Amino acid sequence: MSLQGSKYDRPEAPSPATGGNGAVAAGNKGNGTVLSSPSLRLNPSQEHKPYDYEDMQLEFSAVLLSSLEKYLPHTMLRDPRDQKAKFMQDILLKYLPPRERNRAIKHREYRQKIISNYQPRNRELYTLNPTAVFVPSFLKAINDNTEQSFRNILSEPSPGIFVFEMLQKDFCESLLEEIENFENWVTEAKFRIMRPNTMNRYGAVLEDFGFETMLDKLMEGFIRPLSRVFFAEVGGSTLDSHHGFVVEYGQDRDVDLGFHVDDSEVTLNVCLGKQFSGGELFFRGTRCENHVNTDTQSEEIFDYSHAPGQAVLHRGRHRHGARATTSGHRVNLLLWCRSSVFREMKRYQTDFPSWCDECNREKKERQRSSLATRMDIFRKVGESTT
Ligand SMILES: O=C(O)CCC(=O)C(=O)O
Numbered sequence: 001m002s003l004q005g006s007k008y009d010r011p012e013a014p015s016p017a018t019g020g021n022g023a024v025a026a027g028n029k030g031n032g033t034v035l036s037s038p039s040l041r042l043n044p045s046q047e048h049k050p051y052d053y054e055d056m057q058l059e060f061s062a063v064l065l066s067s068l069e070k071y072l073p074h075t076m077l078r079d080p081r082d083q084k085a086k087f088m089q090d091i092l093l094k095y096l097p098p099r100e101r102n103r104a105i106k107h108r109e110y111r112q113k114i115i116s117n118y119q120p121r122n123r124e125l126y127t128l129n130p131t132a133v134f135v136p137s138f139l140k141a142i143n144d145n146t147e148q149s150f151r152n153i154l155s156e157p158s159p160g161i162f163v164f165e166m167l168q169k170d171f172c173e174s175l176l177e178e179i180e181n182f183e184n185w186v187t188e189a190k191f192r193i194m195r196p197n198t199m200n201r202y203g204a205v206l207e208d209f210g211f212e213t214m215l216d217k218l219m220e221g222f223i224r225p226l227s228r229v230f231f232a233e234v235g236g237s238t239l240d241s242h243h244g245f246v247v248e249y250g251q252d253r254d255v256d257l258g259f260h261v262d263d264s265e266v267t268l269n270v271c272l273g274k275q276f277s278g279g280e281l282f283f284r285g286t287r288c289e290n291h292v293n294t295d296t297q298s299e300e301i302f303d304y305s306h307a308p309g310q311a312v313l314h315r316g317r318h319r320h321g322a323r324a325t326t327s328g329h330r331v332n333l334l335l336w337c338r339s340s341v342f343r344e345m346k347r348y349q350t351d352f353p354s355w356c357d358e359c360n361r362e363k364k365e366r367q368r369s370s371l372a373t374r375m376d377i378f379r380k381v382g383e384s385t386t
């Protein structure tokens, strides 16, 4: 039931060193494949001031690269930033399990092929300029950064589903143009692109054609502050990777999207346009892995009709789908936001997760029945002593 994104999760930092000489064997011959030798240092160069990698297209987190930089060999510390980033990413790749590593190397080559051949149409979209992207009310709420400022601009029509005005009309149109431009290039170049996930035959992954940095900023600066307040229990404050894509419905496109949960902790779904009818989102309660197929309660039923510029924010485990787009063309921007910290913590979770509606119902039912049993005992004891 869970959709799998094509992007692999970013790993944790490897332990910096092993072996007698304190070296982590890894290196690169310039063809993207990791071979033996050069090494990291066992003792970091404490006085070295690392670069900021935030604005680069990366396969690992920018923070991770900045932390690793002081372990680079002395001779590399003054190298250009790009060179250091490539070296460190190759080392990190080596620490992925073999299957993931092969997948990551293939994906890197795939992205490089696109980036070096595709000519963007609206280049300004690739760096996030908040005043050009967001409506003023949204921007103000994020700048104020309080729960009250968020509540002033959003509604919660059903528990755990937040709706608000987010994107400017011009930005939506410009992004639609860019997507169309990309698709035309894909067709002309006969390039075989990877679709966003197993359920879509159309649509495109935004990180694959240059939007990685822009989406980093969107998640870190705008979605994480909201998620920290509304989705803290599923790692909302530690979102650290994403899978961003567009889905397209209508004639000659996908028709609808089946009932599913996302491979995300928090999902942002924004309608970009164009004109359409149908295509309502339907939500049916949040479920953990154990309860994903359980019945829906009447209070969990919520259907929503999207309009261009509007955003819906929900937990990835909130079960949902999209009804058929019956006319026109519907295009939505999706950002599946993930937290590696939350995923790691979940592996050790022994009791029920508080965010699963079914677990909560079961817990309440257990409490109710244990209270009833105790009341029964008290009643019987009372009867026998009178
Ligand atoms: O069509 C939509 O708006 C929903 C898309 C969605 O849920 C997804 O791609 O995960």
Ligand SMILES: [Fe+2]
Residues within 6 Å of the ligand: 260, 261, 262, 320
């Ligand atoms: Fe979804």
